[in-house]
C-alpha cells in the first residue's frame with residue numbers, strides 16, 4: 001500500500017508543476033495599492049487589466065464610506081449562524097427583493113460565494129433521474145456542480161446550438177426512460193474569450209424540447225443590457241431563463257452572489273441549498289455594501305457608459321492594429337498570439353517590466369498548445385491614456401515575439417523545463 005501523499009510528492013498537478021518558475025510573478029502575483037486602473041506590482045506602477053472591477057466601484061468613495069460604516073456598525077461577525085437557523089435579517093430580505101426586481105425575476109436568494117452557490121444550486125435542482133446538458137467550456141463551478149450529479153450528463157460543443165440540439169434529442173430520449181427532466185446550463189458571457197452564450201437560440205429551443213435553463217451571468221450582470229441586468233436582458237430573453245445567477249465578485253466589486261427565479265423555485269432552493277443551509281449567512285457588511293452597489297448600478301448609468309467607452313477604445317484599437325481578439329461580444333478582451341509557454345513568460349515579463357502593463361496570461365492546457373492568450377478586463381476607471389499606452393506596448397511586444405526575441409530570452413527556462 002502507498003502513502004496517500006506519494007502522488008503529491010511525485011506530481012504537483014497541471015498548474016503546480018510551474019510553481020518554481022511562476023509563483024509570485026505569473027501566478028500569485030501581489031498587486032498593491034488602492035484598487036484602480038493603476039496599481040503597484042513589485043514596487044512599480046502598472047496599468048491593471050486583470051481586476052474584475054468592471055464598473056469601478058471597488059474604490060468608489062461612496063462605496064468605501066458605506067462599507068466602512070457598515071463595518072463599524074455590524075463588525076464582521078453579524079449575523080451569526082446559517083440563514084435558516086439564526087443568520088436571517090430584514091436587510092438580507094431587502095437585498096434579495098431588490099436584486100430580484102433588478103434582474104426581473106419574482107424572487108432571489110443570496111449565496112455566500114458564487115462558486116459554492118453554483119455547485120449547490122445545480123445539486124439542488126437535479127435528482128438522479130434528471131439529465132444535465134451543458135456547454136463544454138463551462139466555468140469550473142458549473143463543472144463541479146455537474147460532478148455531484150448522480151444521473152446522466154452531456155456536454156455540447158462550445159456555444160454550438162446544433163450540438164446542443166443533438167444532445168437535447170439524446171437527453172429527451174433518456175429522460176423518457178428515466179422519467180426525469182432536463183437542465184441546460186450556459187454562461188451569459190464566457191469569461192475567458194468574452195463570447196455571449198447563445199441564450200436567445202437556446203431559449204428558442206424550448207419550443208421544441210422540454211427543459212429548464214440555468215444561466216451563470218457572472219460577467220454579464222452590470223455590464224450588459226439596457227439596465228445592466230445582464231446577457232438575458234441584452235438578448236431580450238430574460239423571461240426564458242428559468243434560473244439566473246450572478247456573483248458580486250465582478251460588477252458589484254464585493255463578495256457574495258445570488259440566484260433569481262420564480263418564487264416557488266427560490267422557496268424550494270431556500271430549503272434545499274446545502275451551501276446556504278450548512279454555512280454561515282452572508283455577513284451584514286457585505287449585505288449593506290451590496291445594497292449600496294445595486295443602488296449605484298440602478299441610478300448611475302454613467303458607470304456602464306464609462307466602461308463601454310474604454311471597452312470600445314481598447315477593442316477597436318487592437319483590431320485596427322491587426323490583433324486577433326477572437327469573437328468577444330462583451331467587455332472581456334482577449335488577445336491571441338502564437339508562441340510557446342516560455343515565450344509567453346518572457347513576453348509578459350517584458351510587458352510588466354518595460355511597459356508597465358499588467359494583464360492575465362492564459363496558456364495550454366486552458367487554451368490549445370502554441371497559443372498565448374492575454375486577457376484584459378477593462379473597467380470604468382481606466383482612461384483613454386491607459387488604452388493608448390497599452391496599444392503601443394502590444395505593438396512592441398508583438399514585434400519582439402515575431403523576431404524571436406522572446407525565444408532567445410526564454411531559452412534558459414525552456415532548457416530547465418526540458419530536464
Ligand SMILES: Cc1ncc(COP(=O)(O)O)c(C=O)c1O
Nearest residue numbers: 113114115139141191218247249
Ligand atoms: C463564470 C463565473 N461563475 C462563477 C464564478 C464564481 O464566483 P465567486 O467569485 O463569487 O465565487 C466566477 C468567478 O468569480 C465566474 O467567472
